[in-house]
Amino acid sequence: GAVVSQHPSWVICKSGTSVKIECRSLDFQATTMFWYRQFPKQSLMLMATSNEGSKATYEQGVEKDKFLINHASLTLSTLTVTSAHPEDSSFYICSARSGEQLGTQYFGPGTRLLVL
Amino acid sequence: GNSVTQMEGPVTLSEEAFLTINCTYTATGYPSLFWYVQYPGEGLQLLLKATKADDKGSNKGFEATYRKETTSFHLEKGSVQVSDSAVYFCALSKGRTGAGGTSYGKLTFGQGTILTVHP
Secondary structure, X not given: OOOEEEEOOEEEEOOOOOEEEEEEEOOOOOOEEEEEEEOOOOOEEEEEEEEXXXXXXXXXXXXXXXXXXXXXXXXXXXXXXXXXXXXXXXXXXXXXXXXXOOOOOEEOXXXXXXXX | OOEEEEOOOOEEEEOOOOEEEOEEEEOXXXXXXXXXXXXXXXXXXXXXXXXXXXXXXXXXOEEEEOEXXXXXXXXXXXXXXXXXXXXXXXXXXXXXXXXXXXXXXXXXXXXXXXXXXXX
């Protein structure tokens, strides 16, 4: 089946620094990628949807200048948490969908971010 | 807006027990319904789905029936195994069907239910 990877799997950073998380589709071309955030014992909350070569569409309440998303190729999307603060600590999950598999999202294993 | 509510966990069962994880939804129109499973250390995987009322999705011994009258999509398995231990997420999506097939929009997830199966 389709595989989506994320890197890093976990990261610890100091408050005020920026952190980049990569999401890659390993064996298919992802025309659309999604970024989710998950708090402990809570549901996945969609942050933004990105289509290759165009600007991401952010959900209401998500700061686009805080969470920068780049989907520069059909196999890679990045999420950069800028000037991270402790409240940004969370589990970030990406998913990818190809144009040929419109109905299915394939999920990455997630990245755990801890901001000190 | 759309929302999904799952039964709170964790759920702990002995091997070969019967499993039910309740899921109800609120949505306008006719959403498609999904169950995703997340095994430890892995990403979410689609377990099964149903796209219209009275459809039954099934996979790996798991089943769920799309009940529009009760806005429910409960997950069931007759005999669980230790390997079924995971987190289960119910989700919905509004789809559009065109010439190229059905395209699903963004997913709305329930909060997840942790299942632990003991030998």
